[in-house]
């Protein structure tokens with residue numbers, strides 16, 4: 001017999017990915033009556049396996065770091081990029097990070113976070129999909145489809161005071177409100193990714209190792225540009241994730257088999273990648289695709305709702321900060337909801353403050369990832385105030401990442417605009433130019 005979904009709650013969360021589960025944990029810890037609806041049953045697959053080291057501050061806040069450490073995910077040493085012919089290597093240790101970056105199987109990582117939300121006291125319902133959302137004067141009414149009983153799925157409603165949309169790429173509220181916008185009509189990216197057995201990988205010493213050494217010699221995330229986009233290579237415990245990012249029109253009209261052939265064709269042509277992986281070890285039918293993922297949502301919050309994580313916007317995975325963004329925006333939204341519950345008269349103001357902070361982050365992310373400015377939704381002043389709040393080590397790492405992917409002129413302009421140049425951030429000694437990789 002399934003647990004009954006309540007008819008009312010103070011806060012309803014849509015989606016159990018890192019944004020939704022972390023919001024549920026924080027709300028449960030604060031003793032706030034909240035319900036999370038997740039349309040799938042976890043563990044469910046998800047892209048985004050590379051985590052940069054500053055994510056730990058959020059998992060500490062959630063109280064889940066020890067469980068993540070115990071899981072034994074692959075710890076990574078840094079990154080190696082081959083970008084338009086230049087080879088660079090960065091090592092996180094050189095930036096002063098004390099805790100490791102990780103390569104995680106996202107089905108497992110996200111499941112740990114969702115179970116942690118439950119053990120923290122959150123009411124989580126899987127296989128329940130939020131459908132329409134009606135904003136009334138003093139409450140929000142959410143219609144959902146309950147598919148927990150496979151024989152007879154049924155619709156029902158739940159009423160709440162505030163709603164947090166953490167539905168990821170589905171952007172439930174933005175779709176309903178027609179509030180999802182393309183970042184730029186020319187920049188419609190698509191990603192194709194798949195998994196390989198027995199891949200070799202690069203260590204921080206720029207030499208390659210066989211996959212069975214991944215627990216003893218830390219890997220790096222390997223990234224390379226190619227004519228039409230860029231590729232990632234992320235060694236996990238049992239397999240290696242390889243993905244392409246390119247303009248959507250490059251694979252328009254291709255069916256699944258043709259996409260697989262295209263994907264494997266690119267993998268066999270990109271230098272170094274083609275030596276690390278062998279197409280015969282491609283895990284059949286593991287290819288996945290995510291189209292048109294560069295978008296932003298405006299308005300991202302209102303006095304009754306908060307769109308967080310990918311439900312509030314996403315640009316480009318080049319800097320591996322999607323999960324970080326999910327944690328960050330979730331913490332912002334929970335703070336605003338807590339204040340609103342305590343002082344309802346100020347709820348519009350709390351929502352505005354939260355929207356402003358979220359826009360600062362997305363604006364920074366867009367300006368950095370896309371390599372040019374004045375594109376829709378990018379706001380210089382907001383970026384500046386966000387950058388001034390970021391700890392130095394994190395800024396240095398971002399500068400290094402943008403330097404090795406030839407986007408640092410952006411970063412430097414942003415630093416000037418944010419009046420951060422006096423801080424003498426310089427990373428050329430940490431983003432090391434090297435001459436070769438040994439496979």
Ligand SMILES: Cc1cc2nc3c(=O)[nH]c(=O)nc-3n(C[C@H](O)[C@H](O)[C@H](O)COP(=O)(O)OP(=O)(O)OC[C@H]3O[C@@H](n4cnc5c(N)ncnc54)[C@H](O)[C@@H]3O)c2cc1C
Nearest residue numbers: 015017018019039048050130167168191309310317322323
């Ligand atoms: C190609 C690519 C590569 C990436 N690589 C990285 C990377 O290396 N590192 C990184 O940090 N990030 C990466 N990202 C970004 C990362 O995947 C996301 O930013 C992150 O998963 C966002 O978490 P979230 O909780 O907002 O959304 P999600 O993880 O997408 O979770 C949303 C949840 O909502 C549920 N849901 C959807 N609709 C409904 C509904 N109607 N009702 C109930 N539930 C619903 C979904 O089932 C899902 O479980 C990448 C993204 C892309 C596109």
